[in-house]
Amino acid sequence: MRQYIVRRLFISIIVLFGVSVMLYLLGRLTPGDYVTSITAGNPNITVEMQERMREVYGLDKGIVEGYLNWLWDALRGDFGLSFLYQKPVTEIIMRYVPITFTLAFSAMVFEILLAIPFGIIAARKQYSRTDYFIVAVALVGISLPSFFFAAILKRIFAIGLGVLPLSGMVNARAGYTGWARIADIGKHLVLPVTVFVVTGVGGLLRYVRTNMLEVLNADYVRTARAKGVPEYKVIGKHAFRNTLIPIVTMVGNMIPGLFSGAVITEGIFSLEGLGNIAIKAVQSGDIPYLMGFNMFIAVLTIIGTLISDILYAVVDPRVRYS
Amino acid sequence: MPESDYVTSMKNPSNIIEFDNLQTYFYTDAGTVKAVDGVSFDIPMGKTIGVVGESGCGKSVTSLSLMRLLQGPQGQIAGGQLRYNQISRKRAVDIAKIPIKEMQKIRGNEIAMIFQEPMTTLNPVFTIGSQIDECILMHNPKISRKEVKVHSVEMLKLVGIARAEGIYDSYPHELSGGMRQRVVIAMALSCNPQLIIADEPTTALDVTIQAQILDLLRGLKDKINASIMLITHDLGVVAEMADYVVVMYAGRIVEQGTADDIFNKPMHPYTIGLMKSKPVLNEQVERLYSIPGNVPNPINLPPHCYFKNRCEKCVEICSGVYPELIQVTSTHKVSCYLHAKPDMSKYRVIGGKRL
Ligand SMILES: Nc1ncnc2c1ncn2[C@@H]1O[C@H](COP(=O)(O)OP(=O)(O)O)[C@@H](O)[C@H]1O
Ligand SMILES: [Mg+2]
Numbered sequence: 001m002r003q004y005i006v007r008r009l010f011i012s013i014i015v016l017f018g019v020s021v022m023l024y025l026l027g028r029l030t031p032g033d034y035v036t037s038i039t040a041g042n043p044n045i046t047v048e049m050q051e052r053m054r055e056v057y058g059l060d061k062g063i064v065e066g067y068l069n070w071l072w073d074a075l076r077g078d079f080g081l082s083f084l085y086q087k088p089v090t091e092i093i094m095r096y097v098p099i100t101f102t103l104a105f106s107a108m109v110f111e112i113l114l115a116i117p118f119g120i121i122a123a124r125k126q127y128s129r130t131d132y133f134i135v136a137v138a139l140v141g142i143s144l145p146s147f148f149f150a151a152i153l154k155r156i157f158a159i160g161l162g163v164l165p166l167s168g169m170v171n172a173r174a175g176y177t178g179w180a181r182i183a184d185i186g187k188h189l190v191l192p193v194t195v196f197v198v199t200g201v202g203g204l205l206r207y208v209r210t211n212m213l214e215v216l217n218a219d220y221v222r223t224a225r226a227k228g229v230p231e232y233k234v235i236g237k238h239a240f241r242n243t244l245i246p247i248v249t250m251v252g253n254m255i256p257g258l259f260s261g262a263v264i265t266e267g268i269f270s271l272e273g274l275g276n277i278a279i280k281a282v283q284s285g286d287i288p289y290l291m292g293f294n295m296f297i298a299v300l301t302i303i304g305t306l307i308s309d310i311l312y313a314v315v316d317p318r319v320r321y322s
Numbered sequence: 323m324p325e326s327d328y329v330t331s332m333k334n335p336s337n338i339i340e341f342d343n344l345q346t347y348f349y350t351d352a353g354t355v356k357a358v359d360g361v362s363f364d365i366p367m368g369k370t371i372g373v374v375g376e377s378g379c380g381k382s383v384t385s386l387s388l389m390r391l392l393q394g395p396q397g398q399i400a401g402g403q404l405r406y407n408q409i410s411r412k413r414a415v416d417i418a419k420i421p422i423k424e425m426q427k428i429r430g431n432e433i434a435m436i437f438q439e440p441m442t443t444l445n446p447v448f449t450i451g452s453q454i455d456e457c458i459l460m461h462n463p464k465i466s467r468k469e470v471k472v473h474s475v476e477m478l479k480l481v482g483i484a485r486a487e488g489i490y491d492s493y494p495h496e497l498s499g500g501m502r503q504r505v506v507i508a509m510a511l512s513c514n515p516q517l518i519i520a521d522e523p524t525t526a527l528d529v530t531i532q533a534q535i536l537d538l539l540r541g542l543k544d545k546i547n548a549s550i551m552l553i554t555h556d557l558g559v560v561a562e563m564a565d566y567v568v569v570m571y572a573g574r575i576v577e578q579g580t581a582d583d584i585f586n587k588p589m590h591p592y593t594i595g596l597m598k599s600k601p602v603l604n605e606q607v608e609r610l611y612s613i614p615g616n617v618p619n620p621i622n623l624p625p626h627c628y629f630k631n632r633c634e635k636c637v638e639i640c641s642g643v644y645p646e647l648i649q650v651t652s653t654h655k656v657s658c659y660l661h662a663k664p665d666m667s668k669y670r671v672i673g674g675k676r677l
Pocket of ligand 1: 383396
């Protein structure tokens, strides 16, 4: 097991390296760099001034040199200054990551808490009305565009009923502190998390249902019944422990999707999170931030995969890494 | 459900099970599969009954009906009684009607089952020990954890597993097919059941392992006083173990009798065909005989004898209605026109009334 993890980490480093090359290339080759984007529409800026600015931002160097510089600094933990914020990228990430984490992980927890029981109920009652209803709701969620669904929710709960805030993170005018502030943030997160969960839960739910159906037809489930095991235990113990095997793998692989989902949701609700900043960074060509943000997600993805591999071995005694 | 709805009485109190005109159907999109259609036979206490027939004849469905393990919601007991002599409660119950809560107390405890596929029968994520323990604990809630383990290990030893303690902590994937089948047998015996159903317990195994498992079952037959319902398509297996034999074809019984009746005086052409296709050990046969043709589709059964199209001996009258079960001797019954004397009135005809 340890050997396996070490090998996986080694492979991960190579993957990260490849990812960083690709990202840097993409960032630099996108037409219109940071300087163009901040000077656009300003008639007083001369070409020479632009060139000088490029020197300041290090955009005058070739792609290879630029990348090597970035890599050299990054290896020592220095991800540079964000063009937009003029602050170290690591500092920005540390500052804004809590909100993105809260959003992504509360969404993940709710998705799991909904998908597993409802997926199991649907499988247990395959082809019944309950099953059709659950699957239909899941499908509606999958096919609902999040901006559209968000608009509907905002219209009902923020504009119509006025019970929840329209967007943003905190009620700045109220100036809450302590618990009141946390409660206020929580209130601001209700709609974003709802959008996130409703549009995202369907995939996991259908996965749980499909796997449960397969497991319910397995011989060992029949054996459990033949032993006289009561039905709730047949499902909750014998079948569930086996559906957990594919689910655990799936959950580990959800992490990148959660973060890319967060980018969209944060944008829609103007939440000050990593994703929202990433959108601005893409629009303006803030290469250091984009590199830092994407490497952060890449590392999380690798950690997620590693965790699901480890959990896989925990839930399935047949899996032994060597 | 009031008890009176499923409490019944045995026709003969020395039987443990009486199948009475069992009809088990699967209601599928393609039509109604009459997997078992009017099967009646008894399992006397302490005796071994062999149920034979080619694959697809309804043997497994018969046994799953008795365990109430039919695949729902399609699989249903459509008619008949499944009388069980529940000695522990001093009563007889109709398993076809019993509430599932009551059935759970019977399953694994009073009636246990050994399945065909040892490779998939055990749950891959639990240890052998915990799977046997579970069965014992379920039906003996007062027993202590320590006693359970002692008992489980004892069971593993009983089925000829040498390193019982080690196997107790193993996972199914660490064992061979033969070992797993021994574990399944140990699990079936763990609560000291009245009846053990073994559905093709050796079919999925290698020939040498088959012989070992059969030896084990034969040995157990004398050690325990349970009745055994042994399902197989291999007459050789039945010949060595069974007291009574039931021959099934396309969901019905075509012949039944004592082992002596069936092996020494087989009457139905199907039984005779099965007998011919039985592999004989130590004998080089060019090619094993098998009855030509296939079991008819149970969705669309013909109005005449189901075996007619494959029968070498079929005569004109075979195109008539399905032949009734004829009592040949007090133990031997056959459902075939060849054995119906022209003057039917001299014969006690069982079918239709289905004793
Ligand atoms: N779950 C099911 N759904 C539909 N048909 C079934 C099902 N299980 C068994 N059958 C049908 O019932 C018939 C008898 O099957 P079975 O009892 O398994 O035969 P065998 O004698 O080989 O054990 C077969 O024709 C089979 O196709
Ligand atoms: Mg079968």
